[in-house]
Amino acid sequence: MEGKLVLIGDKAFIWYKGDLHTHKGVISKEKLKQYGRVETHKGVEAYILPLTIPDYIAKIKRGPAIIQPRDFGIITGLTGINKESIVVEAGTGSGAMAIMLANIVKMVYSYEKRKDFYRLAKKNIEKLGIKNIMLKNKDIYQGIDERGVDLVFLDLPQPWLAVRPAFQALKTGGFLVVYTPQISQAQELVRNAKGFIHISTIQPSCIEWVIGEKILRPRHIQRIHTGFITIMRKTEND
Amino acid sequence: MEGKLVLIGDKAFIWYKGDLHTHKGVISKEKLKQYGRVETHKGVEAYILPLTIPDYIAKIKRGPAIIQPRDFGIITGLTGINKESIVVEAGTGSGAMAIMLANIVKMVYSYEKRKDFYRLAKKNIEKLGIKNIMLKNKDIYQGIDERGVDLVFLDLPQPWLAVRPAFQALKTGGFLVVYTPQISQAQELVRNAKGFIHISTIQPSCIEWVIGEKILRPRHIQRIHTGFITIMRKTEND
Amino acid sequence: MEGKLVLIGDKAFIWYKGDLHTHKGVISKEKLKQYGRVETHKGVEAYILPLTIPDYIAKIKRGPAIIQPRDFGIITGLTGINKESIVVEAGTGSGAMAIMLANIVKMVYSYEKRKDFYRLAKKNIEKLGIKNIMLKNKDIYQGIDERGVDLVFLDLPQPWLAVRPAFQALKTGGFLVVYTPQISQAQELVRNAKGFIHISTIQPSCIEWVIGEKILRPRHIQRIHTGFITIMRKTEND
Amino acid sequence: MEGKLVLIGDKAFIWYKGDLHTHKGVISKEKLKQYGRVETHKGVEAYILPLTIPDYIAKIKRGPAIIQPRDFGIITGLTGINKESIVVEAGTGSGAMAIMLANIVKMVYSYEKRKDFYRLAKKNIEKLGIKNIMLKNKDIYQGIDERGVDLVFLDLPQPWLAVRPAFQALKTGGFLVVYTPQISQAQELVRNAKGFIHISTIQPSCIEWVIGEKILRPRHIQRIHTGFITIMRKTEND
Numbered sequence: 025m026e027g028k029l030v031l032i033g034d035k036a037f038i039w040y041k042g043d044l045h046t047h048k049g050v051i052s053k054e055k056l057k058q059y060g061r062v063e064t065h066k067g068v069e070a071y072i073l074p075l076t077i078p079d080y081i082a083k084i085k086r087g088p089a090i091i092q093p094r095d096f097g098i099i100t101g102l103t104g105i106n107k108e109s110i111v112v113e114a115g116t117g118s119g120a121m122a123i124m125l126a127n128i129v130k131m132v133y134s135y136e137k138r139k140d141f142y143r144l145a146k147k148n149i150e151k152l153g154i155k156n157i158m159l160k161n162k163d164i165y166q167g168i169d170e171r172g173v174d175l176v177f178l179d180l181p182q183p184w185l186a187v188r189p190a191f192q193a194l195k196t197g198g199f200l201v202v203y204t205p206q207i208s209q210a211q212e213l214v215r216n217a218k219g220f221i222h223i224s225t226i227q228p229s230c231i232e233w234v235i236g237e238k239i240l241r242p243r244h245i246q247r248i249h250t251g252f253i254t255i256m257r258k259t260e261n262d
Numbered sequence: 263m264e265g266k267l268v269l270i271g272d273k274a275f276i277w278y279k280g281d282l283h284t285h286k287g288v289i290s291k292e293k294l295k296q297y298g299r300v301e302t303h304k305g306v307e308a309y310i311l312p313l314t315i316p317d318y319i320a321k322i323k324r325g326p327a328i329i330q331p332r333d334f335g336i337i338t339g340l341t342g343i344n345k346e347s348i349v350v351e352a353g354t355g356s357g358a359m360a361i362m363l364a365n366i367v368k369m370v371y372s373y374e375k376r377k378d379f380y381r382l383a384k385k386n387i388e389k390l391g392i393k394n395i396m397l398k399n400k401d402i403y404q405g406i407d408e409r410g411v412d413l414v415f416l417d418l419p420q421p422w423l424a425v426r427p428a429f430q431a432l433k434t435g436g437f438l439v440v441y442t443p444q445i446s447q448a449q450e451l452v453r454n455a456k457g458f459i460h461i462s463t464i465q466p467s468c469i470e471w472v473i474g475e476k477i478l479r480p481r482h483i484q485r486i487h488t489g490f491i492t493i494m495r496k497t498e499n500d
Numbered sequence: 501m502e503g504k505l506v507l508i509g510d511k512a513f514i515w516y517k518g519d520l521h522t523h524k525g526v527i528s529k530e531k532l533k534q535y536g537r538v539e540t541h542k543g544v545e546a547y548i549l550p551l552t553i554p555d556y557i558a559k560i561k562r563g564p565a566i567i568q569p570r571d572f573g574i575i576t577g578l579t580g581i582n583k584e585s586i587v588v589e590a591g592t593g594s595g596a597m598a599i600m601l602a603n604i605v606k607m608v609y610s611y612e613k614r615k616d617f618y619r620l621a622k623k624n625i626e627k628l629g630i631k632n633i634m635l636k637n638k639d640i641y642q643g644i645d646e647r648g649v650d651l652v653f654l655d656l657p658q659p660w661l662a663v664r665p666a667f668q669a670l671k672t673g674g675f676l677v678v679y680t681p682q683i684s685q686a687q688e689l690v691r692n693a694k695g696f697i698h699i700s701t702i703q704p705s706c707i708e709w710v711i712g713e714k715i716l717r718p719r720h721i722q723r724i725h726t727g728f729i730t731i732m733r734k735t736e737n738d
Numbered sequence: 739m740e741g742k743l744v745l746i747g748d749k750a751f752i753w754y755k756g757d758l759h760t761h762k763g764v765i766s767k768e769k770l771k772q773y774g775r776v777e778t779h780k781g782v783e784a785y786i787l788p789l790t791i792p793d794y795i796a797k798i799k800r801g802p803a804i805i806q807p808r809d810f811g812i813i814t815g816l817t818g819i820n821k822e823s824i825v826v827e828a829g830t831g832s833g834a835m836a837i838m839l840a841n842i843v844k845m846v847y848s849y850e851k852r853k854d855f856y857r858l859a860k861k862n863i864e865k866l867g868i869k870n871i872m873l874k875n876k877d878i879y880q881g882i883d884e885r886g887v888d889l890v891f892l893d894l895p896q897p898w899l900a901v902r903p904a905f906q907a908l909k910t911g912g913f914l915v916v917y918t919p920q921i922s923q924a925q926e927l928v929r930n931a932k933g934f935i936h937i938s939t940i941q942p943s944c945i946e947w948v949i950g951e952k953i954l955r956p957r958h959i960q961r962i963h964t965g966f967i968t969i970m971r972k973t974e975n976d
Binding site for chain 3: 811
């Protein structure tokens with residue numbers, strides 16, 4: 025993966041080339057060749073680290089809200105997707121979920137109806153030089169081209185309209201995972217989950233703690249909700 | 263991956279060979295060659311599905327408590343580990359975490375001091391035919407052999423004793439992730455996290471919902487706690 | 501309040517008169533005249549304590565599910581009801597909420613349509629010798645007799661059918677508080693909350709911790725959900 | 739209780755006398771004699787409601803952090819305190835807890851070591867005309883004057899130093915309730931809870947929901963932590 029992560033205090037920067045100009049001074053491109061501790065021209069301490077996908081996602085140029093790395097991770101853990109997996113996802117949005125999936129699976133087919141999001145995702149993906157995502161400027165409600173896929177992931181306003189296409193695309197035992205901001209959307213989805221079993225909906229929440237010598241408590245105010253994750257499994261061939 | 267998953271109602275079975283004897287009747291080995299819906303000899307409906315890693319983990323022969331697939335997933339998402347990653351983990355226990363990691367990374371080195379757990383893990387791993395785990399019957403507190411690793415994961419009673427070995431094993435920017443049942447262990451760890459930055463401790467919890475036509479609420483009684491996850495990042499070479 | 505609480509290990513007993521027979525032996529009525537530490541005839545340690553309302557609620561003879569003392573408390577705290585308050589509540593069920601309310605307010609009018617619950621509640625209330633509850637074997641959907649009340653509390657399958665009666669019964673600024681097991685019921689209620697402002701719905705949860713010398717974590721499996729509490733305030737006279 | 743609550747949109751004002759000047763215009767003292775809907779001189783809609791204790795607490799002039807009405811309520815519910823109860827509490831701080839307690843119990847004795855907080859609390863209490871609080875400018879670690887009390891409530895940096903005084907002040911079966919921001923304080927307290935049984939520590943959290951025609955989810959970012967509540971019960975006379 026191209027690029028490096030530069031940390032100055034609580035701030036994070038992604039560097040691709042040239043000198044890096046920050047609020048705490050400049051770091052020359054020579055210094056940026058190495059990893060570890062350096063100083064800006066103002067003498068402020070900075071750390072140069074290899075860039076990871078979650079670092080990149082945190083800074084991604086985004087249109088719509090994106091799936092958090094934590095929630096992506098939960099989906100990974102619960103479905104067991106791996107280096108051999110074929111995944112279909114929609115809608116692409118800024119491409120964050122496709123990028124995170126591509127990081128661990130074999131191939132990602134990503135459907136996005138809107139031309140502007142399609143272009144945004146294309147740019148975000150190209151910047152990272154990722155090769156195993158095929159972006160499609162198509163409406164997934166109209167059908168999925170692929171067959172025998174391991175996972176269909178949906179982050180759409182009316183995911184129940186894509187249940188039938190997902191059923192056709194999935195292999196037996198494959199997973200349909202749907203992310204919905206509202207619990208009422210999950211309910212509507214479950215109502216329409218024909219052909220799927222082992223349906224479960226979870227509300228993931230990761231409480232952050234503050235830890236110090238005399239401090240040991242959850243952060244008072246924090247993001248407590250992202251979205252609901254509904255997981256189900258296809259049981260039969262059509 | 264060898265084996266198949268057989269679902270009968272709420273019960274799940276892992277089948278490797280021969281006829282499958284269940285509480286609802288026998289499924290012959292001929293029927294078990296296919297996927298999808300079949301019936302036991304008593305006429306009870308069963309589903310044969312491909313086996314996934316989380317299916318296997320749910321049934322694994324275990325000694326100590328194991329990391330849940332959800333928590334494994336969160337670690338995956340937050341660290342961005344992938345097909346190229348080299349991971350060191352300890353203690354192996356029944357091998358569940360090593361197996362889940364091996365499913366998505368390049369190579370896992372797993373340290374287990376106790377001979378009995380080492381043997382149990384070996385058996386669990388061999389049954390799945392996994393090749394990219396190197397089990398070591400060694401005490402990680404005494405040191406880590408590997409260098410330049412992307413992630414060190416610890417699930418140990420006194421993880422702070424492994425911070426120095428982890429620092430030496432990790433590449434710059436690599437992650438140390440520690441799982442502790444008690445928040446007081448996380449505090450002790452943070453006290454001793456010399457050389458690491460971006461330290462954060464989270465309490466993951468996934469609330470399960472019950473969804474029906476007239477039901478829309480969290481499950482009344484459920485597992486609300488597994489363990490605390492502390493994540494930190496190595497900043498410099500030694 | 502009549503009766504005493506007797507604790508033997510984790511078990512709690514309510515004693516009214518005569519000798520107390522327990523799984524750990526008998527405590528004679530003479531010993532039960534005092535408070536503090538005593539022994540059963542088998543030499544097992546027991547504690548005799550004054551009986552409180554939450555002790556009684558934990559042991560109440562119940563028909564339907566009851567509001568927990570915690571949730572009752574949250575309603576008390578958020579509405580500021582006190583020694584001068586007049587409260588209407590429905591449905592009575594086993595009388596638990598009426599009893600808890602009567603413990604802190606001036607007068608409780610409690611509506612219960614079902615004859616069997618009405619009788620059960622009557623018995624539970626009489627056993628405690630409570631005077632400030634007026635039980636009514638009436639359907640609150642048909643109207644509330646009282647006027648100028650401070651709080652109307654509803655624990656009913658279709659609480660939206662009682663919004664209009666509640667509006668008429670409440671004084672300006674009075675609170676309508678509704679307890680619903682399902683979040684979808686809260687949504688339906690909010691849709692029908694004409695005449696009310698400051699509407700908020702909360703999901704109360706009290707995580708229990710386990711604390712020991714080396715233990716400091718939430719209880720692994722516990723009751724995480726009771727019901728949703730929706731609070732709103734009447735703004736005007738009719 | 740003196741004063742009235744005036745609501746304009748999301749803003750709340752407490753009015754005692756004279757014209758009320760707001761960001762949306764003036765409400766004359768004549769208009770403020772009634773309850774219900776009025777308009778400011780700029781024609782903006784306002785609601786005049788009776789003032790409740792939680793309304794007052796939300797606006798209280800405060801020094802240190804205060805207990806939230808929800809947490810006060812939980813304590814009320816779990817201890818069963820009522821119109822007959824005698825309560826001791828420390829430290830007084832701005833007086834919020836003493837005021838909420840006085841709203842439902844017979845008598846509150848409130849200990850505050852710091853002169854500045856003592857004066858602040860005195861002013862806050864007098865403004866409401868509350869008679870059943872006795873403020874004491876004393877250090878509770880040095881002892882409690884009262885005996886036979888039903889509840890001792892502590893909100894102090896080192897509550898374990900007041901366990902012995904609390905034991906002496908409480909009647910048999912009485913409750914010691916301690917509020918601590920940090921879970922480590924709760925642990926230290928439990929270590930020192932000699933003479934008490936039925937010790938439990940809870941982490942109260944009330945998730946707020948957002949409800950609309952197409953919205954049904956927890957508020958994304960919210961206060962998830964206030965403090966830990968530890969409850970225990972005195973078993974014997976000294």
